[in-house]
Amino acid sequence: MKSAFIRDDILKIGMIKKYSPAEPVKTLFDNYYFPASSTSTNEQYYNDADWSRDLGFTKDDVSRVIVAGDIFTPPFIYYQAAEGKFDKETIDNAVKTGSLGKEMEVISYHSQKYYYAGADNAIDLTIKNNVRPLCQSYRMAVLDDLILWSSSTDRMETMIDASKNRDDSLADNKNYQALSKNLDDLNAFYAFFSSESYSLSHIKELYQIYKAENPSSDTTLYEKRLEALSNAVLLKPFEALASGVGLDENGYYLVIALANKDAETAEQNASLLEQRLNQANDLPFGQSTWSTFMNGKREISYHGKITTAKLYGEAWKLWRYSSPFQTPMWGFVTDAFIVTE
Numbered sequence: 276m277k278s279a280f281i282r283d284d285i286l287k288i289g290m291i292k293k294y295s296p297a298e299p300v301k302t303l304f305d306n307y308y309f310p311a312s313s314t315s316t317n318e319q320y321y322n323d324a325d326w327s328r329d330l331g332f333t334k335d336d337v338s339r340v341i342v343a344g345d346i347f348t349p350p351f352i353y354y355q356a357a358e359g360k361f362d363k364e365t366i367d368n369a370v371k372t373g374s375l376g377k378e379m380e381v382i383s384y385h386s387q388k389y390y391y392a393g394a395d396n397a398i399d400l401t402i403k404n405n406v407r408p409l410c411q412s413y414r415m416a417v418l419d420d421l422i423l424w425s426s427s428t429d430r431m432e433t434m435i436d437a438s439k440n441r442d443d444s445l446a447d448n449k450n451y452q453a454l455s456k457n458l459d460d461l462n463a464f465y466a467f468f469s470s471e472s473y474s475l476s477h478i479k480e481l482y483q484i485y486k487a488e489n490p491s492s493d494t495t496l497y498e499k500r501l502e503a504l505s506n507a508v509l510l511k512p513f514e515a516l517a518s519g520v521g522l523d524e525n526g527y528y529l530v531i532a533l534a535n536k537d538a539e540t541a542e543q544n545a546s547l548l549e550q551r552l553n554q555a556n557d558l559p560f561g562q563s564t565w566s567t568f569m570n571g572k573r574e575i576s577y578h579g580k581i582t583t584a585k586l587y588g589e590a591w592k593l594w595r596y597s598s599p600f601q602t603p604m605w606g607f608v609t610d611a612f613i614v615t616e
Contacts, residue, residue, distance in 0.1 A: 278469040279343035279445055280304060287464035290522040300520065300527060302594060304465055309340045309357040310406075310413070310424040320405040329406045330415075331369030332422075336360050343445060354434055355424040363417050370415070374404050382428075387435050389416035395427040450534040454517035457532040457583050463519030465594060470515045474615045475504055508550045509616040511540050513582075516613060520591045528571070529590040531613060533582040541577040548584055549575050551612045568593050 282304050291300070306318035308326075323333045337359040344353040370379060370390050378399075380391045393399055393412025407413065414431035416423040423434045436442035445451055451468050458466050471477075482501060486494055515534040520527060531548075535541040552569060571588020 278467070278471060279341060279451075281339070281341045281466040281468075282307070283339050283464045283466075285338045286462060290462060290464060294522055294524055296522060296526060298527075300522070300591070302465060302520070307340070307342070308334050309337050309422070310355050310415075311342070311353075322405060325405040327369065329369060329373035329375050329404065331366030332359070332361055341445075353425075354430055356434065357422045357424075358420055359422075361417060361420060361422060363419075366417055366422075375406065375413075384432050384435055385439070385441075387416060387418070387439070389414055389423070389431055389435070391428070395429075448515075450515035451517070453579075453581055454515060454532045454534055457581055458517055458519050458521075458530055461519075461521050461528075461530050461583075461585060462523065463521040463530045466517060466519040467594070468515065468517045472512075472615075473510075473516070473613055474512065475509060478504065478614065504614055507554055507614065508547055509614055510544050510547045510551065511535070512615045513540070513544065513613075518594060520594050521585075526571075526587055527591040529584075529586040529594055531582075531584040531586070533613065535580045535582060538577075538579055541580050541582045544582040545575050545577040548582065548612070549573075552584075552586075554612075 287300070308318065308321040321334065323335075326333045337357045339358040341356050342353050343355075370376060375392060378392045381388055382391045391414055395412065397412040398410045399412070411426050414423075414425050414428060416431060416435055418435075418438055421438065423431060423438070425431045425434065433442060437444035445468070448470075450470070454468060455466075479501065482494075482497060485497075486492075510533075513533040513535045517530075517532045517534075519530045521530055522528070533541070533544055535544060552573065552575075568589040569586070571586060571590060573587065574585040576583050
């Protein structure tokens with residue numbers, strides 16, 4: 276898995292109560308209600324009644340969510356998990372008696388039961404509701420305060436194995452461990468982790484693929500971004516990154532953390548990132564430029580192999596849970612100032 280998104284509603288609510296910001300924080304990730312049936316958000320389908328009837332819980336029962344997978348390669352397959360306050364009996368009754376129940380089976384895997392409906396990654400257009408608006412198959416396991424969700428048996432059983440320490444998980448990735456500690460220390464309640472390449476050459480390759488697959492699309496904005504990136508200060512290659520949004524007494528801030536190959540690269544990237552941020556005017560962003568968002572104080576540092584940036588002002592609005600293309604040209608605009616040589 277090359278990427279993962281995390282939303283911590285408990286921390287977010289706590290920080291907002293503590294600091295009472297004048298402006299509510301809102302990203303596309305807030306429009307994601309567990310479980311999503313596609314890579315997009317599902318705000319238009321969610322309602323308490325359907326979730327209670329078919330799943331036995333609502334959004335208010337969910338405190339943390341994680342969505343992980345390879346978001347660059349079709350068919351954009353995800354792993355999903357949610358932590359919260361769940362009642363197994365209520366969920367069992369809902370799944371068996373709700374609108375999903377007719378096609379559902381209960382499977383036992385190493386003594387762990389999970390719900391099974393439809394062939395792997397299948398779509399059945401005769402069975403459609405708000406929980407599964409795209410009519411996808413599903414697998415769901417309830418482990419006390421944790422629910423696992425996927426659309427295939429192998430991914431579900433992989434998650435179960437990881438939860439029982441029979442297989443590795445994202446938490447075993449040493450780079451992600453180090454980056455997670457940095458985001459935890461900075462109270463980031465949204466987080467994005469990636470081990471994808473952010474080199475300019477890789478971005479150009481993605482652009483050519485996109486252009487070939489969408490020959491009628493207007494690529495003017497993308498061309499401008501590529502031109503700007505070609506003349507930009509580029510960071511040294513890093514092994515993994517994390518970004519997120521946090522809040523303290525000075526307001527919201529964007530967090531960026533880079534896991535580098537060594538301490539020397541971490542120091543170099545701290546300096547290069549400062550230079551890159553000073554090039555704020557070079558990135559077109561709709562009708563605005565990047566400088567619109569780079570209007571607050573910044574704290575950039577390095578410790579060991581990790582480079583960290585904390586950017587106040589409007590910068591946090593660049594963080595977003597968006598499309599499968601998490602690159603400087605698509606969706607995750609924050610990446611545009613962490614492009615590498």
